[in-house]
Amino acid sequence: MDNITIAKTFSAMADMLEIVGENRFRVNAYRRAAETVEASTHDVCTRSKKQLMEIPGIGEDLSDKIIEMSKTGVCKECEQLKKKVPEGLLEVLRVESIGPKTARLLWKKFRVVSMMGLERLLSTGKLEGARGFGVKKVANFKRGLEIHERFRGRQPLGYVLPLAEKIIQALRTSKLCEEVEIAGSLRRGKETVGDIDILVTSREPQKAMDFFVVLPQIKMIEQKGETKARVILTSGIACDFRVVAPEAFGAALYYFTGSKEHNVQARTMAVKNGLTVNEYGVFKVQSRKSIKSKVKNVERVAGKTEEEVMRAIGLPWIPPELREDRGEIEAALVGKLPKLIEEKYIRGNLHMHSNWSDGEETMEAMVRASKRKGYEYVALTDHASSMGMVKGTKEHTVDRYIRMVRAVEKKVGGIHVLAGAEVDIEKDGSLYLSDKSLAKLDFVVASMHLYLKQDRATATKRLIRAMENPYVDCIGHCTSRSLGKREPMDLDMEAVMKAAKRTGTIMELNAHWVRLDLNDIHARLAKEYGVTLSISTDAHTVVESSMMRYGIVTARRAWIEKKNVINTLPWKEFQKMLY
């Protein structure tokens, strides 16, 4: 039983409780617990009841449920709920514009218990005209269904961000908007995002709105009001667009950047101080009654910038990547926010491939690309793997590889080039190259590429054995996940980090957006254990050298500072650390 499974159970319970019409605050408690457990860097199963109850949002009942699940593998109440609510209905809930009320109605009145049932019902045309269901609503369901099928769930950050930046660019050059910013989970740098949020100020809101909805990237308009539009891009992802007044821009940016959980915490704090926060600003309220009665006998205290808004509610500015209600508000209140890493601190890239193995370009091209980025050093780490690869470093070609790297270093000049390898960790934790060969290399990244479905104990033991090899400097993409394609390996991450600390092994945060591995939670755990990180691109092409930004944003989400990352060190200090 792991955090993810427990989080999923709580989340499913929240959905089911909502469908059966439970008190929404109880539903919320389950949702919040799901988020908290998922974000926890520690394995909640190993925690005592007392420790669990110290976690905000986990009380008497939920801590018992966590303990029950870690002991028995199931949650009785969840099983009972499953008997009440058909499981397939939970997926129906994922369809845009179908919420708990509609799902319940579809189920009780029209016997829909699955996506297939929904599809069938929509195709019969029985729904139109039924009480509460007009033509438009049904059309919305159909569209929602279509989007859901073509486009299940969230898209990777590295795929969505460039799309959003193109739109931002168009809006900025249109001269119709003054401020243009990305908000939402994209601004927070989540590894996957559900949609794009764009926020602008404009003196001509109507014109800005009209300009936006006809951008070439836009396939379909879902909503268009005075201040808000929602469209679907040709790539399938939804994009929300909001126009706000300049004096409210900061408040709106803060509000729409989220996360929802962070907002709830911040607002709750504000309410205690006699303030109310919405997307228009921070306001003083005379009494709680005045909020309830919506009588705005209010005085605006802040709104123009995020700094101003946060200051008004008693907080310093908190970087967007931290706004997940993972302790950032508490840290901010006592002045303990981390000084987050920035891309400009990176002085080298310690994982990349050339056409010696499966990269597309020459060693020289890759090194030159790094030099152009202003790096002081770079490690060429071509594969050393049995993985059906004709190319790559073999036992008998190590010397030749090193000679070639030295020649490239000399030829390019002005950048230190390490002769490295990304060596395969075999099924049993041994390495593809002999110690004698590994000893010759400047930088050894060890990664798992095969047997990725091992059970937790076996996989953890395998990885730790690799770390114990004195010639391994770094573990590459620890869980070997591939976003949207391959699940992460099942590893005991606390044991892994302990071993990394003990053996002095660097843990890579692989910056390629398909990997982002370590993820934000694992990287934060590494920091807690005092493990040194490397943030490197795993680039296979020159273009991929620019993946660094995704690694940085993920590191920031993990509260990582410059001092936690080895490749922020100047060359001389880096060298000292390595040998």
Place this chain on the structure above:
DNA sequence: GCCGTTTTCGGCCCGACTGTTTTCAGTCG
């Protein structure tokens, strides 16, 4: 279900847009 320098009971963040209604419920973020 959680939580308490207002409370162990009674609160729990707040508003836009849509669609189907004639004043509002549902959904979403």
